[in-house]
Amino acid sequence: MKDVESLWDLFQKRNVSRRNFLKTCVTITGILGLSPSLISDVVSAAEKQPLVPVIWLHGHECTGCDEAFIRSQSPFASDVLLNMISMEYMDVLAAAAGEPLEHHLQEVMKKYNGKYLLAVEGAVPLNDDGIHCMVGGKTFVHNLKEVAKGAAAIIEVGSCAAWGGIQAAKPNPTKSVSVSDVVSGKTIIKVPGCPPIPEVITGVIMHYTLYGQIPPLDSKGRPKQFFGNRIHDTCYRRPFFDSGMFVEKFDDAASKAGWCLYKVGCRGPETYNSCGNLRWWNGLSYPIQSGAPCIGCSANNFWDNDPFYNRMPNIPVPNTIVNADQVGIVAAGALTAGVIIHGALSTIQHKKHHKETHDTEKDNE
Incomplete structure (x- = not known):
């Protein structure tokens, strides 16, 4: 087992040009949500800091997070894994x-004790002594606790690891819970989503690699640069919401015109994620762009929302709480009031101008 090298060391060993190395650093800076002025800092760290070892465990899950991760486009998953x-x-x-892989795991844990990141995908089943998820003849909860002991920090990859996910949905026969419900005394970073955005996973790992510390987290343990805004805040349909223009059903004219999906169950106003910023498939699209309301897959207990497309009772609007119907009324009222005020001001201005003209003509006489 070789010593971990820096990103620049790997590029040199593989005869990758300095130009491509710098382009990679620019990409990393963008993924991390950093200012372009910090590119030089990222380059310096990438030249010197050794790449952090990562152990990725799988618990009670569908492997959807893996499937998303290996389809990363910016950067490609192959570049993430190899470089x-x-x-x-x-x-x-x-x-x-099998046995060789598990033996390697033990070697990694011993050599990099206290230095490796632990990424965990999937919930932790506790019922019946954890036998509902076994790896290598041992329960997942046992393996998780063993590997977590030497981890510098833990990343909960996906909503199953972060909140319990579909396994924890009612009635939860396996008594599945999140990783943080089982492991304590460790720094835990939540990267929820079903699945999470691949670039977010990479960004969290690269932030720790370059700076030697976890990224700033919000009150729920999520990285702020990726979960600092609601889907609602970055949605390109937001102007329709503010104007009270809503889709009433999926096949109506408003739906075809791209109006706001709030009335047909969009949970964008309460869901925090980067879908509207990063999107999926190299920024190609995301659910709302394809005409599907946000189901809040990065939120806790979203699998228990029945039905998924159930209209939220209230939505937050600056300085008040109103519903979608009232937004339309308020918008229409504001528009009418604006027209009336504009008309009144125009009349006053016209009379003032007429008086000034009349007084000027009188003085000239």
Whole structure:
């Protein structure tokens, strides 16, 4: 097992040009949500800081987070795995399997004790002593606790790891819980989503690699640069919401015209994520852009929303709480009031101008 090298060391070893290295650093700066003025700092860190070893465990899940991760476009998943992070253990993508892979895991844990990041995908089933999820003849809850002991920090990848996900949905027969419900005394970063955006996963790992510390977190333990805004705040349909222009049903004219999806169950006003900024498939699209309301997949207990497309009772509007129907009324009222005020001001201005003209003509006489 070789020592972990820096990003620049890897590029040199593989005869990748300095130009491509700098382009990669620019990409990383963008993923991290940093100012372009910090590109030089990112370059310096990428030249010196060793890539942090990563152990990725799988619990009670569908592997959807993996499927999203390997389809990362900016950067490509192959570049992430081979050049940008030191992935030491991940049973889905590992070349080895079975006993050799598990032996390697033990070696990594011993050599990099206190230095590796632990990424966990999936919930933790506790019912019946945890037998509902077994890896290598051991329960997942046992493996999780063992690997977590030497981790510098833990990343909960996806809503299952962060909140319990579909496994924890009612009636939750396996008594599945989030990773943070089982592990304590460790710094935990939540990256929820079903699945999470690939670039967000990479961004969190690269932030720790470059700066040696976790990114700033919000009150729920999510990285602020990716979960600092609601879907509602970055939605390109927001002007229709503010104007009270809503889709009433999926096949109506408003739907075809791209109006706001709030009335047909969009949970964008209460969901925090970067879908509207980063989007998916190299920024190609995201659910709202394809005409589907946000179902709040990065929120806790979203699987228990029945139905998914259930209209929220209230929506937050600056300085008040109103519903969608009232927004339309207020918008229409404001428009009418604006027209009336504009007309009144125009009349006053016209009379003032007429009086000034008349007084000027009188003085000239």
